[in-house]
Amino acid sequence: MSFTQQLSQSWTTTGSLLTVGLDPDPTRFPAELAGRADRIFDFCRGIVDATAPYASSFKPQIAYFAAARAEDQLEALCNYISENHPGHPIILDAKRGDIGSTAEQYAREAFERYEADAVTVNPYMGFDSVQPYLAWRGKGVILLCRTSNPGGSDLQFLKSDGVPLYLHVAGLAADKWNADGQCALVVGATFPAELAAVRERVGDSMPLLIPGIGAQGGDIPATVAAGRNASGTGMMISSSRAILYASGGEDWKVAAAEAARATRDAINAAR
Numbered sequence: 001m002s003f004t005q006q007l008s009q010s011w012t013t014t015g016s017l018l019t020v021g022l023d024p025d026p027t028r029f030p031a032e033l034a035g036r037a038d039r040i041f042d043f044c045r046g047i048v049d050a051t052a053p054y055a056s057s058f059k060p061q062i063a064y065f066a067a068a069r070a071e072d073q074l075e076a077l078c079n080y081i082s083e084n085h086p087g088h089p090i091i092l093d094a095k096r097g098d099i100g101s102t103a104e105q106y107a108r109e110a111f112e113r114y115e116a117d118a119v120t121v122n123p124y125m126g127f128d129s130v131q132p133y134l135a136w137r138g139k140g141v142i143l144l145c146r147t148s149n150p151g152g153s154d155l156q157f158l159k160s161d162g163v164p165l166y167l168h169v170a171g172l173a174a175d176k177w178n179a180d181g182q183c184a185l186v187v188g189a190t191f192p193a194e195l196a197a198v199r200e201r202v203g204d205s206m207p208l209l210i211p212g213i214g215a216q217g218g219d220i221p222a223t224v225a226a227g228r229n230a231s232g233t234g235m236m237i238s239s240s241r242a243i244l245y246a247s248g249g250e251d252w253k254v255a256a257a258e259a260a261r262a263t264r265d266a267i268n269a270a271r
């Protein structure tokens with residue numbers, strides 16, 4: 001089954017458009033995990049099991065694992081999610097971008113080493129830098145379009161032929177690069193007007209990964225109104241810190257579950 005099909009199925013079976021972002025920062029872990037060799041894996045496993053009933057996918061952020069020399073724990077986590085929550089696709093947030101020969105290695109890293117279902121990719125270097133990911137048939141390739149951070153405007157809002165760069169990216173993804181239906185786009189919840197413009201440009205079938213709710217302050221009703229497709233789906237609405245660190249105490253799993261449930265419900269109330 002392709003990533004897009006997995007995602008649609010997961011939206012239906014879980015009744016949730018929430019993606020739980022896995023950005024494990026050991027300085028914010030609960031005291032009970034102190035001193036454990038595999039504490040990054042243990043923390044993420046606790047979060048995954050607690051939030052799976054309220055989420056449709058998981059998005060591990062590779063930098064948190066690599067910075068802690070914990071890529072082995074990311075591998076173990078991806079295996080754990082596939083085995084224990086097989087209906088929840090894994091989106092590896094890596095934001096890679098490089099010439100084709102190097103991109104081939106990044107694609108192997110995402111799809112062979114970590115067995116991710118989709119990966120985030122920076123499209124700035126053009127089609128030959130994206131093609132090696134698309135060569136993995138059925139895998140999702142999620143291209144940065146209008147990112148959630150304020151500095152994203154520095155380049156993404158520059159106009160060419162009267163059209164901002166982020167809409168050129170949306171157009172390329174929709175019209176030229178999506179021959180096998182593998183493309184999706186990242187658009188921040190912090191920019192609902194641009195989110196609406198991207199949805200209008202790409203139509204109903206392209207999934208949008210939407211970070212920026214929770215810790216970055218994006219408005220959930222405005223996000224859903226701008227980003228949903230005609231069936232009220234089409235969105236992976238992602239939250240990391242607001243769920244992961246809902247409590248730093250003994251109740252960390254219960255608090256994460258409650259934050260995920262509340263976020264799912266707020267999204268569904270706006271659909």
Ligand SMILES: O=C(O)c1cc(=O)[nH]c(=O)n1[C@@H]1O[C@H](COP(=O)(O)O)[C@@H](O)[C@H]1O
Nearest residue numbers: 061093120147148211214215216239240241
């Ligand atoms: O690709 C992403 O996931 C991403 C794109 C973007 O435009 N903004 C953004 O915040 N992200 C990621 O989404 C997560 C947001 O985390 P929280 O702000 O804690 O929910 C981080 O892992 C970011 O790297």
